[in-house]
Amino acid sequence: MKSLIKIALILTVFIMASCAQNASQKQEIAKSTISQSTIDKVVANIMDESPDVDKARLERGVKQTANLWFPENGTEEEFTEFCKTNFITNSEARKVAYNKIARNFEILYGHFNKVSLELLEPLHLTGYGDITPVDQMFGAYSAGAHLQSDFYKNKIAYIITLNFPEYSLAEKNELGAKWNREEWAYARLGDYFTARVPASLKMKYSETETAADIYIADYNIFAGQLFSEAGEKLFPEGLKLLSHWNIRDEIKSNYADKEHGLDKQRTLYRVMKRIV
Known part of the structure; x- marks a missing residue:
């Protein structure tokens, strides 16, 4: 019941916010400007330099990176150079990259979770006195709200999409039976960057979720x-x-x-x- 109430409250807030925004103004939605011809050119160039590379993985990685590459991230020429420089052709080097990324993600997400849990303690536990507006503000704060946006800016996200591309659920169901533990880990890493959600929306989600928690906790x-x-x-x-x-x-x-x-x-x- 608690989960259903929370979901209903969050959906209500987002629907109302969306309607208000659409009524007041129409915002231009940023999108990729990388052409298919550029994608094909990048794939061909890398294949020429490394003919033994897995072409299917290369095509998938370049395409996903192109879809998430917005004008603010650079020109098509810069996109081309980025892919040529950062695509990992060697399986051992790719494994090293995965282990480093996994370690750093564990550090970041682990500490963000710790921060969130401790900020929410006055809302969830006794011994902190009455819940005040300050408690609610800190509880609604998300320390990791800008993480994905930052990783698109510094291009860590593109290192991941290029070398550890996403697989759909249908593809995982079809291919997963033949994957080993390492291949599943690579595919899971590909799920991290599949869409560009604005940090402001993530922060709004955190605020709304906290408001729902407070509503339930005070009921x-x-x-x-x-x-x-x-x-x-x-x-x-x-x-x-x-x-x-x-x-x-x-x-x-x-x-x-x-x-x-x-x-x-x-x-x-x-x-x-x-x-x-």
Whole structure:
């Protein structure tokens, strides 16, 4: 239930924001300007210099990189030079590159996750006092919101798309049975950079998700004020249950109450049906 509520809130905010933006102004959407002829030329040049290279991997990597290469990243000539310089033809060198990228991603994403969890502690845990606007602002902050944008700017993203291109789900289902662990790892790395999502949108997502978390965390059911259909007070005075896991635990605990357990469970069930 918590996940459904969060998803509904996030979708609502994004739909409203999108409608407002479309109504107020139309923004020009950036897109790649790398032509198919340039892609073909790059592939041909690299094949001429390294005829033993896997052509299918080369074509896939160059095409994906071209699709994500915007004018701000350079001209077609600069794109061509980048691909010729950075495409890894040697399997051992590619393995070394993967290990270095994987290590650095583990450092970055691991620490970003640690930062996020600790910033959210005042919202998720007791012992920090009442939730204040400052807590909400820090909880909504995403330290990694600009990471992908930065990696497109410094071209780390293109090193990855060029040498570890994306495979669709259908392709993974078809080819994956023959892949070893290393090939699966390469394919998974290719999933990191498949679209260019603006950092501002990622930050907005983080803010919206945090707002949904706060809404859920503050949704308390004052069970001590609930009555059965017969007008009987079933729960101790002052009992407050957080939706939804406190309610879940209370329902489970009442299986042991042979006298009033079923009435309590039915009462809480009726409450859960009315939670917004």
